Amino acid sequence: MHGPMSAAWLLVALCAATGAYCLLRMRSTVEDQRRTAGGEALMGFGMALMAVPAAVLAPPSWTWLLYALVFGAAALRALWAARRGGHHLHHLVGTFAMAYMAVEMAGRPAAHAHHGGGAGTPALTGLLLVYFAVYVLYAGARLVPAASGVPARAGWGDRPELARACRLSMGIGMLAMLLAM
Template identity: 70%
Template structure:
């Protein structure tokens, strides 16, 4: 996770920007979209904090336990959401579990050395999952033939046109960015 400074700062910027966009998506009129955006904002900011290069800031030892607790709670919330709503929340559960896993590995590494290695099987399974997720999400972003007359709606005063924060392609791009960032973080372990 805490590798060389330049890629580390790029990862921090990507995750923080994604987290900020997800905060904006929380203004959606759709309850399900708001719930998903909240979990994704937490994930984006958590990943940004974990990716800060060690040369800039070495977190105190208790930080890893705090990460594990926060993302453990997020994982429990995602588990509850999977039981109630299913769907996309399963990915939030896997993402929270990956964050807990990385925090535990970092806490257990000698002197909290960056670039510590976790159990290879768990890391490999998470790498396979996020690789598949990134590929599937990338394919979903490919343009499809536009439906005749299905362009953007004209906005008038009082019209409930979809805001830019509710656009599904932007949400998918956000998720793709975080999936790629998670792959980079897991690969660096």
């Protein structure tokens, strides 16, 4: 049991740090950074909360319904923004996956809420796993150094390579959470 507990805390720390950096990006002078940073901060902090080990905090069942409502609303917002294309489609898949996992957790008995097994619709879970595996490979490949055109003295919120690293971290976190279902 030591391994999974350690992994859960690492996932909590990774997602919380990612959410904190995304809040910092909301102060960016680059409009594209600001536009997506709020949704990514919500994802980072939401993933951190959902990954807290049940041995430490066993939330009541209504908490999972609250998560489902919040991420369902975020999915609707991402659907509306997806009309413009781009990264919003990924936000739509991510927020849908979070809402899906929250609904699945709400349907489980409290004693088994963080133990995996009985993961909803196996086909949907598998499809989400494939999507995030491909996304992690894609996001990782985009981290390969290239001329970014960012001034050498760019602020922390204006660094696209850090934003890509955060998206990669959240993709890895989403894979871990889906695998734990």
